[in-house]
Amino acid sequence: MNFKGSLSLLILQILAGSASHGYNIAQQIKQQSQGVLTFKEGTLYPTLHSLEQQGLLTSYTEEEQGRTRRYYQLTKQGQKRLKKERQEWETFVDAVSQVLGEKI
């Protein structure tokens, strides 16, 4: 299955912890969700670019162990957006739960 629209929320949440680079963000999402949420590179990198273009993230590159990493961090706007998306997520889950008959 896979319910679409959660990736930006997840990225913002991960980066609320600390700045991180693409590959590591993907790993954190996978690990913290016990392997349930696994986004592909073809999804992740374009989404990061999009979030940066929207002003929700800023980025800088760093050379580490011979590898170039692009680190992303939340902006003020990104923090606001995270709060908003978390609320929308809760609203959505509650709404589906009610239809499914899992009264809250």
Add this chain to the structure above:
Amino acid sequence: MNFKGSLSLLILQILAGSASHGYNIAQQIKQQSQGVLTFKEGTLYPTLHSLEQQGLLTSYTEEEQGRTRRYYQLTKQGQKRLKKERQEWETFVDAVSQVLGEKI
């Protein structure tokens, strides 16, 4: 926002209660979710056709108050699929919750 991929689950769940027609299914989803989940006709009807083609629903028409209504009902396969999609939904919600830090 709107997290995509829930409509088939919602339709199957509504029809698990009793057979219903498209317009009424949409109303039930809207009412039971307190107005949060509002799917448009351009989404609903093609999805119903698709679910029927997959063998998850069967349909028949009825004339009522001068209006032609197409009623849909769950098949055995549809019941199975509902059970499966409910489980997938729970798995997905738990996974996102863990990333969001709402330990279960």
Add this chain to the structure above:
DNA sequence: TTGCAATACATAGGCTTTCGATGTATTCTA
């Protein structure tokens, strides 16, 4: 009595999100 909202279905075109495939390049490990 006429026009608009609600009911009831349908389809075409477009947008967003995601995936699959592919490409490049380096480091680590068996």
Add this chain to the structure above:
DNA sequence: TAGAATACATCGAAAGCCTATGTATTGCAA
């Protein structure tokens, strides 16, 4: 020394949903 892991990127396609539009009937209010 080959393959897995790390690290980024882009292109084309599929999936899910929306907007707009079309047809037609019923019910209600101006």
